[in-house]
Amino acid sequence: MVTEEQVRESLNEVLVPGVKRSLAMLNLVRQVAVSDGKVSITLASSALGEAAQDWLRHKAKEVVGRLSDADSVQVEFVEVKPAELNQINSIIAVMSGKGGVGKSLVASLTAMALRRQGYEVGILDADITGPSIPKMLGINERPGGSNTGIMPVLSRSGIEVMSFNLLLHQEEDAVIWRGPLISRAITQFWEEVVWGRLDYLIVDLPPGTADAPLTVMQTLPVSGVIIVSTPQDLTNMIVKKAVSMAKKMEKPILGVIENMSYLYVPEIDKKIELFGKGKGKEMAQAASAPLLGELPIDPELARLCDEGNIERYSSDAFSSMAQALTRALSLPTTEKAGG
Numbered sequence: 001m002v003t004e005e006q007v008r009e010s011l012n013e014v015l016v017p018g019v020k021r022s023l024a025m026l027n028l029v030r031q032v033a034v035s036d037g038k039v040s041i042t043l044a045s046s047a048l049g050e051a052a053q054d055w056l057r058h059k060a061k062e063v064v065g066r067l068s069d070a071d072s073v074q075v076e077f078v079e080v081k082p083a084e085l086n087q088i089n090s091i092i093a094v095m096s097g098k099g100g101v102g103k104s105l106v107a108s109l110t111a112m113a114l115r116r117q118g119y120e121v122g123i124l125d126a127d128i129t130g131p132s133i134p135k136m137l138g139i140n141e142r143p144g145g146s147n148t149g150i151m152p153v154l155s156r157s158g159i160e161v162m163s164f165n166l167l168l169h170q171e172e173d174a175v176i177w178r179g180p181l182i183s184r185a186i187t188q189f190w191e192e193v194v195w196g197r198l199d200y201l202i203v204d205l206p207p208g209t210a211d212a213p214l215t216v217m218q219t220l221p222v223s224g225v226i227i228v229s230t231p232q233d234l235t236n237m238i239v240k241k242a243v244s245m246a247k248k249m250e251k252p253i254l255g256v257i258e259n260m261s262y263l264y265v266p267e268i269d270k271k272i273e274l275f276g277k278g279k280g281k282e283m284a285q286a287a288s289a290p291l292l293g294e295l296p297i298d299p300e301l302a303r304l305c306d307e308g309n310i311e312r313y314s315s316d317a318f319s320s321m322a323q324a325l326t327r328a329l330s331l332p333t334t335e336k337a338g339g
């Protein structure tokens with residue numbers, strides 16, 4: 001006699017067409033009932049066109065039919081809003097006081113570090129007017145979907161990604177939008193994308209501490225913030241800005257990552273601190289948060305970013321960052337930022 005558990009287990013192997021994620025991972029299995037040898041399965045139709053639904057019905061009947069008689073398997077679809085399907089444990093926003101310091105890079109590295117530890121991870125690129133995540137990850141596929149939702153695109157290492165760049169016809173299309181439109185786009189990335197079940201969703205915020213990042217933080221239930229700084233920054237000002245923003249929104253600061261801390265020259269085995277002594281520790285202290293890493297200027301990293309191969313990156317500095325991140329995340333930050 002087939003059990004509900006067996007049915008759910010076999011549905012795990014069914015991949016949603018075009019997404020490379022299973023029904024279970026996308027949380028599309030709504031109900032499974034077994035009675036008198038009859039199996040009835042209810043799936044969410046969110047972001048699935050008719051062809052995809054037909055294919056899934058056929059596939060579900062096939063795999064579950066191996067457990068019992070295929071004729072006794074019924075599959076139906078119900079419409080569910082993506083926001084109701086999504087189960088995301090923790091949302092981490094990456095922020096900095098100014099542009100071009102390596103936020104997108106740190107957002108990608110954070111996602112990679114968690115992914116390498118086996119977590120289910122997504123990146124929401126909230127930089128609508130200057131999206132750079134897909135480029136670093138080498139993604140140029142268009143997201144699938146229907147009029148009931150959008151499916152994220154999967155990176156090579158299995159990170160779900162949604163970015164405005166993926167919706168543009170030409171990567172270079174300039175997006176000149178104003179506040180309200182931007183926040184609507186971000187709301188849609190949150191409410192209409194089928195993220196499914198994720199341990200972590202990393203949000204790459206637009207630069208600065210002005211309206212756009214504020215809106216993002218108000219729209220999404222962010223659980224913590226990572227602040228990116230560089231040694232060129234005027235310590236106090238940048239950290240004060242970021243801390244005051246996190247405080248305004250009552251979000252804990254998980255930690256500070258200093259980017260472009262130094263340049264390592266292997267030929268002379270020397271670290272050169274181009275912008276003077278790193279201020280990472282000072283920054284972290286000012287934010288009452290741990291220093292999660294000091295990333296060097298690494299030509300290899302720059303090259304991998306340009307090639308869309310950032311997921312191949314590994315270095316000692318990145319490993320230490322990953323370790324510090326794990327520690328910061330496993331110790332729930334109870335203290336409110338700046339409090």
Ligand SMILES: Nc1ncnc2c1ncn2[C@@H]1O[C@H](COP(=O)(O)OP(=O)(O)OP(=O)(O)O)[C@@H](O)[C@H]1O
Pocket residue numbers: 098099100101102103104105106127130132206207259260295296297298299301302303305306
């Ligand atoms: N530590 C590093 N080593 C080598 N290259 C780096 C490093 N940090 C950043 N870069 C390069 O600098 C560029 C800018 O980084 P990134 O896009 O992450 O900045 P950002 O803060 O997100 O910028 P924006 O404010 O425009 O969103 C990237 O193309 C990346 O290749």
Ligand SMILES: [Mg+2]
Pocket residue numbers: 103104105127130132204
């Ligand atoms: Mg960026």
